[in-house]
Amino acid sequence: MSVVFESMNKRGHEEVVFCHDQDTGLKAIIAIHNTTIGPALGGCRMWNYETEAEALTDVLRLARGMSYKAAIAGLNLGGGKAVIIGNAKTDKTETLFRSFGRFVEGLSGRYITAEDVGTSVKDMEWVRMETKYVTGISRALGGSGDPSPVTALGAFSGLKATVKHQLGKDSLVGLKVGVQGVGHVGYYLCKYLAENGAKLFITDIDTEALKRVVDDFGADVIGLDDIYSADLDIYAPCALGATLNDDTIPQLKCSIVAGAANNQLKDDTKHAQMLKDRGILYAPDYAINSGGLINVANEIEGYNRERAFRQAEGIYDMLMKIYSQADIDGVTTHEAASKVAEQRMREVGKLKNVYLPKKNVMGRRDNA
Ligand code: NAD
Numbered sequence: 001m002s003v004v005f006e007s008m009n010k011r012g013h014e015e016v017v018f019c020h021d022q023d024t025g026l027k028a029i030i031a032i033h034n035t036t037i038g039p040a041l042g043g044c045r046m047w048n049y050e051t052e053a054e055a056l057t058d059v060l061r062l063a064r065g066m067s068y069k070a071a072i073a074g075l076n077l078g079g080g081k082a083v084i085i086g087n088a089k090t091d092k093t094e095t096l097f098r099s100f101g102r103f104v105e106g107l108s109g110r111y112i113t114a115e116d117v118g119t120s121v122k123d124m125e126w127v128r129m130e131t132k133y134v135t136g137i138s139r140a141l142g143g144s145g146d147p148s149p150v151t152a153l154g155a156f157s158g159l160k161a162t163v164k165h166q167l168g169k170d171s172l173v174g175l176k177v178g179v180q181g182v183g184h185v186g187y188y189l190c191k192y193l194a195e196n197g198a199k200l201f202i203t204d205i206d207t208e209a210l211k212r213v214v215d216d217f218g219a220d221v222i223g224l225d226d227i228y229s230a231d232l233d234i235y236a237p238c239a240l241g242a243t244l245n246d247d248t249i250p251q252l253k254c255s256i257v258a259g260a261a262n263n264q265l266k267d268d269t270k271h272a273q274m275l276k277d278r279g280i281l282y283a284p285d286y287a288i289n290s291g292g293l294i295n296v297a298n299e300i301e302g303y304n305r306e307r308a309f310r311q312a313e314g315i316y317d318m319l320m321k322i323y324s325q326a327d328i329d330g331v332t333t334h335e336a337a338s339k340v341a342e343q344r345m346r347e348v349g350k351l352k353n354v355y356l357p358k359k360n361v362m363g364r365r366d367n368a
Contacts, residue, residue, distance in 0.1 A: 031063035040080025042066035043116025071341040073290040088118035101130030147295040152188030154291025154312035161319040173197035181239025258283040272334035284337040
């Protein structure tokens, strides 16, 4: 047990729930990192972890990441995440997810779940049979549906802010942008870039996905490894994590990295510093791709896609704030983003110093 508390203590987690149901075979861990600003929201990942320790480490790391993403996006949410230990291809059943839903319901709204790697909208619809604390439901059921157009607009807004700060330009006309991965988010990002006069260079392992972008917007296709050394103004990672590492950073000719992929830096501190040392402005991944979270957060208040799009455009101002903080402190943009997020958690937390009586059943405040 001391291992669990030690791990929680190191990164400031509030609560970890181990969920077990013999009948359905459910083995899940829900981690709540920080609820200073609001209920913890984060997806439920299903993965065949080799050990329970590996699952615990993953859920703690991911939950903390969500606190920072929500804080920086200006949402009234905290950070949490869940993992279900199992094979997403063979172990899924209705009862497994409904059982998970009952554990989520048991937390009475301290944690709100959603889909993630290994889980789908359909799985969340099973979860929803047991709890109202779930997002990422299909639009047909009143949910927010596919978040990628909102994520892409947010990433595009963040990319424009990065261009403004680094190059002093308001326009993207003629800028060469390399998009790595033209799947859900990458496709829409290419659309916005093409509409705004950028020149597209794209790469993907999926030739169909490449063809769609070439046909719809016009783009030059480049080799999978050539994206790093290509003559580009901007590199936009929209596929895998850890693409910014010891091998790739020295190859970059661009002066901007701005894309939607998660966990772009192989080693957060080291590789953020390497980019800074090379004069490359890096848009912190969890800030520039927070449109996806903004989209599901909207579902909590009653989904409105127009409002989600407008909020995602706010990523422009968010990144400008991070860049000026980084300049003032002389630190990497990664470090500045953490500082901005932590400051918001602290300041919003202090609002709770003002006492508000609890609402009674009549919706009035008790004079307790
Ligand atoms: P996706 O699976 O639809 O697209 C990823 C694309 O990358 C695919 O076309 C795939 O073929 C391609 N790809 C895989 N390996 C590659 C490689 N080695 N080189 C080049 N291309 C490769 O996923 P998505 O939903 O578009 O998400 C893309 C990234 O953005 C992921 O890192 C995801 O975590 C992150 N993200 C997505 C959202 C969202 O709303 N979908 C929100 C936040 C963050």
